Amino acid sequence: MYPTTEGGYGPGTFVDKSFTPLPQECNRLLKWLASNTPGFVNDEKVLDAVNFEGSDLPIIPGPVKSLALTAVLHAMAGIVGQEISDLRGQKTGSITINTDQVGLWLATPILVTLNGKGAVDMIKSGDIEKAVPITDKGIFDSPVRYRGWAIYKTKSPNTWYQIHTSLVPGPVFKALGLDPDDVQGNKSNDEAYAYIQKAVEKYTAPELEMMFRNVGACGVTCFTPKAWRETGMGIALARHPLIYYSKQTYLPDTPPAPFSTTADKRPLAGIKVIELARVIAAPALCAGLGAFGADVVRVMSPHKPDVSNLQVTLTVGKRECSLDLDTEEDRAVLHKLVEEADVIIQGYRYRSLERKGFGLTDLLEMATRRGKGIVYIDENCFGPDGIYAEVPGWQQIADAASGCCYVMGKAYGFEEGTGVLPSLPIADLSTGAVGIVTTMMALRDRARYGGSYHGNVALTAYQAVSLLPEVGLYQPEIVKQLQQKFKWAPMTPDLHVEDLLFVIYMGWLKNSKLLEREDFFVEFKDTMFGEHLRILAPVVRYQEEAARLRWLSPPKPYRSDKEVRFRGEE
Numbered sequence: 334m335y336p337t338t339e340g341g342y343g344p345g346t347f348v349d350k351s352f353t354p355l356p357q358e359c360n361r362l363l364k365w366l367a368s369n370t371p372g373f374v375n376d377e378k379v380l381d382a383v384n385f386e387g388s389d390l391p392i393i394p395g396p397v398k399s400l401a402l403t404a405v406l407h408a409m410a411g412i413v414g415q416e417i418s419d420l421r422g423q424k425t426g427s428i429t430i431n432t433d434q435v436g437l438w439l440a441t442p443i444l445v446t447l448n449g450k451g452a453v454d455m456i457k458s459g460d461i462e463k464a465v466p467i468t469d470k471g472i473f474d475s476p477v478r479y480r481g482w483a484i485y486k487t488k489s490p491n492t493w494y495q496i497h498t499s500l501v502p503g504p505v506f507k508a509l510g511l512d513p514d515d516v517q518g519n520k521s522n523d524e525a526y527a528y529i530q531k532a533v534e535k536y537t538a539p540e541l542e543m544m545f546r547n548v549g550a551c552g553v554t555c556f557t558p559k560a561w562r563e564t565g566m567g568i569a570l571a572r573h574p575l576i577y578y579s580k581q582t583y584l585p586d587t588p589p590a591p592f593s594t595t596a597d598k599r600p601l602a603g604i605k606v607i608e609l610a611r612v613i614a615a616p617a618l619c620a621g622l623g624a625f626g627a628d629v630v631r632v633m634s635p636h637k638p639d640v641s642n643l644q645v646t647l648t649v650g651k652r653e654c655s656l657d658l659d660t661e662e663d664r665a666v667l668h669k670l671v672e673e674a675d676v677i678i679q680g681y682r683y684r685s686l687e688r689k690g691f692g693l694t695d696l697l698e699m700a701t702r703r704g705k706g707i708v709y710i711d712e713n714c715f716g717p718d719g720i721y722a723e724v725p726g727w728q729q730i731a732d733a734a735s736g737c738c739y740v741m742g743k744a745y746g747f748e749e750g751t752g753v754l755p756s757l758p759i760a761d762l763s764t765g766a767v768g769i770v771t772t773m774m775a776l777r778d779r780a781r782y783g784g785s786y787h788g789n790v791a792l793t794a795y796q797a798v799s800l801l802p803e804v805g806l807y808q809p810e811i812v813k814q815l816q817q818k819f820k821w822a823p824m825t826p827d828l829h830v831e832d833l834l835f836v837i838y839m840g841w842l843k844n845s846k847l848l849e850r851e852d853f854f855v856e857f858k859d860t861m862f863g864e865h866l867r868i869l870a871p872v873v874r875y876q877e878e879a880a881r882l883r884w885l886s887p888p889k890p891y892r893s894d895k896e897v898r899f900r901g902e903e
Contacts, residue, residue, distance in 0.1 A: 334802070334803075335365075335802065335803050335804075335805055336349070336350040336351070337349055337350060337802055337805045337806075338350060339802075341806065341808075341809070342396060342739075342740045342743040342744060342806060343557050343558070343559075343739060343740065343743050343749075344557040344558065344559035344560065345557055345558035345559025345560070345561075345562060345736065345800070346557075346558055346736075346740060346743075346800065346806055347800075347801075347802035347804075347805055347806060348396070348805065348806045348807075348808055348809075349805040349806065349807060349808055352807070352808065352811055354389035354390075355385075355387060355388060355389055355390065355391055355400070355401060355404075355432050356385035356386060356387060356389075356432060357385075358398070358401050359385040359401050359404045359405055359408070359430070359432060360380075360381070360383070360385060362398070362401055362402060362405045362804065363380050363383060363405045363408055363409070364377070364380055365803055365804075366402075366405055366406075366409070366575070366576075367380055367409070369574060369575075370409075370574055370575070370576045371574060372774055372778065373409065373412075373413075373576070373774065374412060374416070379412060379415075380412075382427060382428070383408045383411070383412070383427075383428045383429075383430060384427060384428065384429045384430070385404060385408070385430050385432060386429060386430070386431050386432070387431050387432030387433040387434075387435075388432065388433055390811070390814065390815060390818070391432070391436060391807075391815065392433055392436035392437075392815075392819070392841070392845070392847060393436050393439060393756060393757060393759075393815075393837065394756050394812070394815055394816060394819070394821055394824070394837070395740070395741050395744050395745075395755060395756065395807075395812060395815075396740060396744050396806040396807040396808075396809070396811070396812050397737060397740060397741070397755065397759075397799050397800070397806060397807075398799060398804055398805065398806065398807065399439065399755065399757075399759045399763060399799055400432060400435055400436045400439065401432070402763065402795075402798070402799055402804065403435050403438070403439060403759070403762070403763045403766055404430050404432050404435040404872075406763065406766035406767060406769070406770055407430050407435060407766060407872045407873050408428060408430050408873075409576075409770045410621070410625070410766065410769045410770050410773060410873060411425075411428040411430070411873040411875070412428065413600075413770060413773040413774055413777060414600035414601075414625055414773065414873070414875075414880075415428070415600075416777055417592060417600040417601070417773065417776065417777050417780070418598075418600050418880060420591070420592055420777070420780055420781070421592045421594070421600070423598050423879075423880065424877055424880070425600070425875040425876065425877050425880040426875050426876025426877040426880070427875070427876040428873060428874070428875060428876075429874040429876075430872060430873065430874070431853070431872070431874075433847060433850070433853075434850070434853045434869070434870075434872055435872055436847075437841075437847060437848075437853060437869060438762065438869055438872055439757045439758070439759055439762050439763070440757050440758075440834060440837060440838065441617065441646055441647070441758075441762060441868075441869055442613070442642060442643055442646060442647075442758065442834065443834040443835070443838050444646075444838075444848075444854075444868065444869050445645050445646055445866070445867070445868055446865075446866070446867040447464055447645065447862055447863045447865070447866055447867075448863045448864055448865050448866075449865065452642065452645070453835055453838050453839075456642065456831075461641070461642060462641075464645075464862055464863060465641050465642065465644055465645055465862060465890065466641065466644070466890050466891065467641050468638055468639045468640070468641045468644070468891055469500065469638050469639065469640050469641045470638070471502075471638075472498075472500055472502060472638060475513060475514050475515075475516060475519075475525075476516075476519050476520065476521055476522045476524065476525035477506070477511065477512070477513045477514070477515060477516075477519050477525040477528060477529065478498065478502050478513045478514075479522055479525065479829060480522055480525040480526045480529055480827065480829070481496065481497070481498030481502055481505060481506065481513065481529070482496075482497055482498065482729060482829050482830065483495075483496065483526060483529070483826065483827050483828070483829065484496075484555060484733065484738060484751075484752040484753070484754065484826040484827070485529060485530050485533035485534070485826070486530065486533070486534055486751075486826075487533060487534060487536060487537060487538045487541060487554075488534055488535060488536055488537045488538075488540075489537040489538040489539070490750075491748075491749045491750030492537075492538045492554060492555070492750050493554075493555040493733075493738075493742075493750055493751055493752040493826065494533060494538055494541050494552060494553070494554055494555065494733075495552060495553055495554075495555060495729050495730060495732070495733035495738065495752065496509075496529070496533065496541075496545075496551075496552045497550075497551035497552060497727050497729050497730055498513075498550075498551070499550070499551050499725065499727065500637070500638045500639070500640075504548045504549065504550045505545070505548075505550045505551070505552065507548070508544050508545065508547075508548050508550060509529070509532040509533065510532060511528070511529065511532055515528070522827070523827070526827040538554045541554075542554060546724070549725065550725075551725050551726060551727055551730055552730070553726070553730045553733050553734045554733065554734070555733045555738045555739050555742075555750070555751075555752030556733070556734055556735070556736050556739065557736050557739050558735070558736030558739070558740065558797075558800045559736075560736070561734055561735055561736045561797065562797070565719060565720055566715055566719050566720060566721045566734070566793075567797065568719075569716065569718055569719025569720075569722075570715065570716040570719060570791065570793060570794050570797060571797070573716065573717065573789070573794070575767060575794055575795065575798050576767060576770050576771050576774065576788075577717070577771065577788060577789055577790075577794075578708075578710075578771050578774065578775045578786050578787060578788030578789075579786065579787060579788075580778065580782070580784045580785070580786055581693075581697055581784065581785045581786065581787055582784070584697050584698065584701045584785070585701050586783055586784050587700060587701060587704055587705055587706040587783050587784055587785065588704070588705075588783045589779070589780055589781060589782060589783040590675075590705050590706055590779050590780055590783065591780050592604070592776075592780055597626055598877075598879035598880050599624075599625055599626030599880055599881075599882065599883075600625050600626055600773070600880065601622060601625040601626035601627040601773070601776070602626035602627075603626070603628075604622070604626065604627040604628065604675045604676065604776060605627070605628045605630075605673055605674050605675050605676070605899050606619060606622050606623075606627045606628065606629045606630070606674065606675065606676040606677075606678060607629075607630055607632060607667075607670060607671065607674045607676070607677050607678070608629055608630065608631040608632065608651065608678050608680075609632055609677065609678065609679045609680065609681065609686065609691070610631075610678060610679060610680025610681065610712065611633065611637065611639040611640075611680065611681075612639065612640055612643065612680075612727070612761070613640075613643065613647065613728065613758055613761035613762060613765070614680060614712050614728070614760075614761040614762070614764045614765050614768070614790075614792060615678050615679070615680030615712040615765070615768070616631070616643070616647040616648070616680075616765075617647055617761065617762050617765030617766075618678055618710075618712065618764075618765040618766075618768035618769055618772070618790070619631065619651065619678055620646075620647050620648075620649050620650060620651070620765075620884075621765060621766065621768075621769040621871070622676070622678075622769060622772060622773075623649065623650030623651060623884055623885075624650065624871040624873075624882040624883060624884055625769070625773070625873075625882060627676070628899045628900045628901070629650060629651040629652070630651065630652045630654060630670065630897070630898070630899055630900075631648065631651045631652065631653050631654065632654050632655070632656050632667060632670075632897070633653070633654070633655050633656075633891055633892055634655070634656070634657060634658065635655045635656075635657050635892065636657070639891060644888065644889070644890055644891050645862055645866070645868070645888050646868050646869075646888055647888070648888045648889050648890070648891065649868060649884045649886070649887060649888045650884035650885060650886055651886075651889075652894045652898070652899070652900060653889055653890065653891055653892055653893050653894050654892065654894050654895075654896075654897045655891075655892035656897060658689040658691070659689075664689065664690060666897050667691065667897075668690075668699075670897060670898070670899070671691070671696060671699060672699065672703060673899060674707065675707065675708060675776065675779075676707070676708045676709075676710070676772055676776070677691075677696055677707065677708070677709045677710070678710045678712065678768070678772070679691075679709070679710070679711055679712070680712040680713070682713070682723060682725055683711055683713045683715075683717070683722050683723045684723060693709050693711075693787055696709055697709070697785050697787075700785045701785075706779045706783060706784045706785035706786070707785045707786075708772060708775040708776055708779060708785070708786045708787075708788070709785070709786070709787050709788075710768055710771060710772055710775075710787075710788045710789070710790060711787075711788070711789045711790070712764065712768055712789075712790045712791075713726065713789070713791055713792070714726020714727065714730055714731055714791060714792045714793055715734075715791060715792075715793050716789060716791040716793070716794055717789040717791075726792060726793070727761075727792075728758050728759070728760040728761040728792055728830070729754060729830065730792070730793075731760040731764075731791075731792035731793040731795070731796045732754055732755055732759075732760055732796060733752055734793050734796075735793050735796035735797045735799075735800060736796075736797070736800055737755055737760075737796045737799070737800065738752030738753055738754060738755070739751075739752055740800065740806070741753040741754065741755055741824070742826070744809070744812050745823075745824060747826075751826060752826055753824055753825060753826055753828075754824075754826075754828065754830060754833060756821075756824060756833045756834075756836065756837050757830075757833065757834065757837060758830055758834075759796075760792040760793075760795055760796050761792065763795050764790050764791065764792045764794075764795045767790045767794075767795055768788075768790040771788040771790055772788065775788055818844060818845075819837075819840035819841065819844045819845065820840055820843070820844050821836050821837060821839075821840040822836045822839070822840075824836060852870075853869060853870060854867050854868065854869055854870055855867070855868060855869070855870040855883070855884075857887030857888070860887040860888065860889070861887075861889045861890055861893060862887075862888065862889075862890075866887055866888065868888065871883065871884075885900070886900075
């Protein structure tokens with residue numbers, strides 16, 4: 334058993350008895366997670382061959398080992414990529430993971446430079462609206478709407494609640510009896526937060542849960558880690574390993590589907606992926622598959638909004654298309670595309686695509702008819718079963734439910750029960766990394782054994798695993814050292830994830846040279862956003878240049894490809 338002390342950050346928390354430098358801690362966690370992942374290699378020679386390099390200390394705040402665990406997931410993807418390359422008769426050479434780059438990767442949405450100007454400056458100046466098409470108009474257009482993504486104190490003693498208006502603010506504000514466009518006395522974000530707080534504190538946490546479920550809105554109690562594990566939802570989710578997929582055996586089997594021979598020597602070259610998703614987690618997953626060589630087509634609804642700023646990063650390497658699945662004509666187009674696909678990644682509400690004819694069973698039957706298996710990955714908040722499996726959720730919901738917000742509040746010295754978001758969109762991006770590993774393992778098994786595979790990657794599952802005793806939490810003195818080094822501004826319950834991204838970015842900018850590491854970035858020229866666009870490079874680094882992870886095309890605006898097809902050999 335890994336040596337920890339129980340209770341340092343409240344009920345159900347486990348604090349390290351001693352500090353291990355980050356690269357060595359990654360090696361330990363790699364062996365632990367590998368041993369708890371069915372189907373993953375457990376050869377210590379293979380695991381020890383991964384070279385983790387970087388600073389001894391993490392570069393993100395708080396006691397949760399998100400950076401270490403995410404670095405491990407990238408290493409696991411690299412290892413499965415080696416196995417796939419072996420099946421193709423190719424070699425990748427050794428794997429290197431730089432943990433400092435992993436820390437920056439967790440801030441992917443903000444680490445963009447366009448024509449020499451950084452994303453933070455562009456957002457603050459409003460220039461971002463000139464550079465990218467606006468696809469989230471009306472969502473954050475008033476202080477009240479902006480503070481609709483925040484944590485509030487409830488009537489229940491020592492209990493806080495994460496409300497989340499999603500990309501459709503109406504239902505949450507209507508349930509609370511608030512006007513999202515009320516600017517009378519709500520001209521600032523602080524005034525708006527106080528306005529919403531007065532409404533939320535009228536209700537107990539259970540009353541808010543019932544209210545939000547009744548209107549189908551996003552919201553959840555900020556549980557302690559112990560309390561989460563004792564809920565029916567927590568118990569159901571804990572039954573599954575973090576990397577969770579299985580061969581589907583209730584339909585006739587299909588033969589092994591070997592990887593194709595291509596001039597491109599990246600592990601997933603020739604694999605065709607359809608992305609049916611928006612926001613961060615599943616798009617990050619598919620951007621990762623694209624870096625490994627997959628041909629990715631993202632299909633969006635022409636009617637649904639998405640976060641505008643994300644299209645400057647998470648569309649990298651993809652074709653960006655639009656189909657209205659409410660029309661027979663567009664459903665037929667997607668059905669034709671699906672016939673060619675190896676992988677489907679869907680990130681909408683669990684089972685929601687069944688109504689459109691693109692649910693798991695629909696596509697398994699298609700795969701059986703064509704005689705070639707398919708990999709179908711569901712990305713959601715609460716996992717594949719349990720009473721909340723179909724409840725909508727976002728990164729912030731996973732942060733609150735799992736106990737991460739409670740732990741962060743404790744670490745920052747707030748009063749008992751106060752929830753504070755982890756500083757970056759960790760649940761989203763790290764769940765994307767879980768999905769990369771899951772998808773690649775399923776593709777490996779399809780090549781070896783045939784058949785079709787279904788996997789689930791869940792935001793809350795990742796965050797719950799990060800709080801397990803086998804992982805441990807950093808000691809308070811380590812949290813203090815990080816704060817002293819980077820001098821981050823205070824992080825509080827009212828802050829939007831964008832606010833927190835700004836806080837972390839400014840700490841890195843002013844108190845480190847991390848953002849000057851050009852080897853962590855890749856630049857594209859002559860893009861649809863501008864002449865020079867710099868984003869983070871892929872994290873996994875193979876020794877062999879031919880296998881090096883890379884994207885073949887720059888980020889582009891949502892829905893900018895008019896022809897719905899795979900890239901192929903273009």
